[in-house]
Amino acid sequence: MNKLGWAVVATAGSAVLFFFGTGLDPVPELAWVAPLPVLLLAPRVPGVAAMAAAFVAYLAGSAGSWSYFWHSLAVPRPAAIAILGGSALLFALATGLFRLLVRRGHGFLAALAAPALWTVALYGVSLLNPTGVMGTLMTTQADRPSVLRLAALTGGWGVEFLVLFVPAAVAAALAPGVRGLSRLAGLVGVAAAVGGLVFWSTPVPAGPSTRVALVAPGESRWAADVATPAGQALLRSYVDQIGRLPDGVQAVVLPEAAFAVDQAARPRLVEAFTEVARTRSLDVVTGVVDTTPDGRFNSALAISPSGPPVEYRKWHNGDSPNFSSGTQLAHLAGIGLMVCMDVNFADPSSEYGEAGTGLVLIPASDEDVDGWVHSRTALIRGVENGFSVAWSAVRGTPMLSDAQGHVLAEARTGGSPFTVVVADVPIGPGKTPYARFGDWFAWLCGLVALTGLVVGARRASLSPVTTNAGQL
Numbered sequence: 467m468n469k470l471g472w473a474v475v476a477t478a479g480s481a482v483l484f485f486f487g488t489g490l491d492p493v494p495e496l497a498w499v500a501p502l503p504v505l506l507l508a509p510r511v512p513g514v515a516a517m518a519a520a521f522v523a524y525l526a527g528s529a530g531s532w533s534y535f536w537h538s539l540a541v542p543r544p545a546a547i548a549i550l551g552g553s554a555l556l557f558a559l560a561t562g563l564f565r566l567l568v569r570r571g572h573g574f575l576a577a578l579a580a581p582a583l584w585t586v587a588l589y590g591v592s593l594l595n596p597t598g599v600m601g602t603l604m605t606t607q608a609d610r611p612s613v614l615r616l617a618a619l620t621g622g623w624g625v626e627f628l629v630l631f632v633p634a635a636v637a638a639a640l641a642p643g644v645r646g647l648s649r650l651a652g653l654v655g656v657a658a659a660v661g662g663l664v665f666w667s668t669p670v671p672a673g674p675s676t677r678v679a680l681v682a683p684g685e686s687r688w689a690a691d692v693a694t695p696a697g698q699a700l701l702r703s704y705v706d707q708i709g710r711l712p713d714g715v716q717a718v719v720l721p722e723a724a725f726a727v728d729q730a731a732r733p734r735l736v737e738a739f740t741e742v743a744r745t746r747s748l749d750v751v752t753g754v755v756d757t758t759p760d761g762r763f764n765s766a767l768a769i770s771p772s773g774p775p776v777e778y779r780k781w782h783n784g785d786s787p788n789f790s791s792g793t794q795l796a797h798l799a800g801i802g803l804m805v806c807m808d809v810n811f812a813d814p815s816s817e818y819g820e821a822g823t824g825l826v827l828i829p830a831s832d833e834d835v836d837g838w839v840h841s842r843t844a845l846i847r848g849v850e851n852g853f854s855v856a857w858s859a860v861r862g863t864p865m866l867s868d869a870q871g872h873v874l875a876e877a878r879t880g881g882s883p884f885t886v887v888v889a890d891v892p893i894g895p896g897k898t899p900y901a902r903f904g905d906w907f908a909w910l911c912g913l914v915a916l917t918g919l920v921v922g923a924r925r926a927s928l929s930p931v932t933t934n935a936g937q938l
Contacts, residue, residue: 469511477519477526479503484527488606490534490835494613497606498632500527501557505580505637508565520561525554531601534835540784540807541597552591560584563915564634566922573644574651577637579918581630582911585623589908596785598810600843601836603629608842611871612663617849618898620907621812627911632656673824673893676801678856679711679718680864680887682879688831689726689755692735697725701735705742707884708750715748715888719858722753722806722831723764732756739769747771749798751858753805753829761790766805766829768798778803782811795821802853806830809844812905819851819901824869824893830859837862837878845871852898854891869894 480503487496504523508516528550535546560580567576592599604622607613607629616624635652638644681704690697708718727735739750750769755762756777764780779792784807795817796803802823808814809828818826826848832840841863848855849871857865865876866889875889 469515473507473511473515473519476503476507477523480520480523481526484524485530487527488603489528489530489601490839491530492606494606494610497603497629500633501561501630502633502637504561505564505633506640508561508637509568509641509643513562513565516565517558517562521554521558524557525550528553534833538833538836540833542785545595545597556584556587559587560630563918563922564637567918568638568641568644570922571643571645571648572918572921573638573641573648574655575648575918575921576641577631577635577652577655578914579922580634581627582914582918584630585627586908586912586915588626589623589905589911592811596782598782598807600810601839602626604846605839605842608845608871609873611849614846614849614871616663617846617871618852618900621850621900621905622846623905623908623911627907628659631659673895675890675892676716676825677714678825678827678866678889678891679708679715680856680858680866680885681707681711681718682721682858682860682862682864682885684880684882684884686831686861687724689723691726691731693728693731698734701725701738703883704752705738707886708742708746708748711746711748711886712888715746717749717751717801717827717856719827719856720750720752720829721858721860722766722829723755724753724829724860726755726757728757729759735767736769736775740771743769744771749801751798751803751827751829753831762788763792764789764805765792766796766803766827768796768803768827770798776803778805780805780808781814782807797823800824802826804828806840806859809840809847815847815851815853816901816904818853819896819898822896823851823853824896825854825856825891827856828858830857830862832859832862834861834880841865841876845873848894850898851901852896853894856891866891868892 480500483496483500486493487500504520560583563583564576564580604625607625635656638652639649690700725735743750752767754765754767756765766778768776776796776798778796781792783789783791795814802818804826841857844855844857845867848869852869854869855867860879863876864887866874875887877885877887879885
């Protein structure tokens with residue numbers, strides 16, 4: 467088979483593996499091998515061909531997400547095109563750097579620099595993108611607690627790096643022109659990383675459990691006005707559903723923007739939930755769109771059997787001009803509050819982790835197909851920062867998880883008037899190394915990527931490769 471034939475086979479192979487191993491419903495194990503065919507091809511064909519194959523493979527592999535991005539209410543179409551095309555371009559650039567370094571005999575540096583470039587670039591996007599980041603390689607491993615535990619040390623960026631480092635190390639070891647220790651070092655690194663994940667066990671202080679219930683309607687209704695008959699009917703239906711919860715529930719979480727209130731209507735909502743809170747001896751957390759003299763906020767309102775309500779105002783509202791943003795954490799008896807898109811960003815999760823918060827309750831609203839991905843984004847934040855998560859999403863996947871990344875209970879909304887999920891949720895320890903030290907690993911990736919770029923550029927200028935040895 468000629469080089470064109472091998473390029474087609476490698477591109478198609480990576481595309482198929484990316485399609486099933488990433489996206490909205492990934493097979494976790496396939497994500498580890500998806501880059502491998504293209505990375506094996508890269509040093510054996512011209513640079514332009516290698517990068518083109520990588521771009522096409524990743525873009526075609528993301529086809530399962532095209533419809534979601536095109537029709538998403540949260541991601542504008544220009545941003546959707548930038549995300550899809552930018553991700554494919556980034557994989558092409560990482561592949562180009564990998565090829566450059568292995569062709570000059572730097573196999574170990576190639577195995578490190580390619581995933582480092584990918585990881586630090588995504589980190590930069592996470593800081594600049596108004597909707598944050600979700601659905602990357604780290605998310606593919608969200609149902610693998612043994613892998614995800616790394617996030618408590620490095621943040622999710624360590625998982626992001628590792629998933630790409632493994633195939634890069636294998637491809638570097640098999641690349642022509644790589645000899646001796648440079649060939650073996652990457653494989654030793656893979657063995658060390660995998661062995662560390664298998665045998666590393668961080669003692670987790672045993673905390674008490676809180677029985678939490680998630681209640682989400684089968685029909686999505688955004689911000690029902692409590693002052694209207696329809697809003698009152700919805701409020702009564704929620705109160706009735708809470709009244710039928712199993713004994714022992716200590717907190718119940720409703721979805722994002724379940725109700726809309728102003729200063730006049732707010733007491734009616736608080737009174738109704740306070741009554742059922744007292745009757746059932748539990749806390750009620752509901753999403754509200756709350757209009758105040760200070761602005762219009764997308765909030766989580768926590769109502770206890772006694773004491774005043776506690777309100778958390780959503781920090782991150784995307785590029786929506788309709789809402790003001792909050793800046794403060796909020797706790798109800800030591801339990802934290804967030805809202806939906808907040809989990810797409812490092813903060814406020816890291817601040818809750820640094821404060822030692824062990825459980826965070828999160829009203830949310832999704833778009834059906836992205837329910838699993840968004841719930842797992844919340845789960846990753848919990849592992850990073852040492853807190854358990856109660857994710858109550860309409861049009862999505864209500865989920866309860868512990869601070870080690872185990873899903874305790876979950877369901878899909880729809881098909882019944884209400885979806886109810888109940889589990890005993892252990893309080894996490896908080897204050898993980900990542901919560902204390904932040905995105906140190908992402909910055910380390912930046913240093914490694916820069917080193918790879920400098921070494922590759924210097925070697926290219928000093929001793930350009932003119933031979934075709936080792937190509938297919």
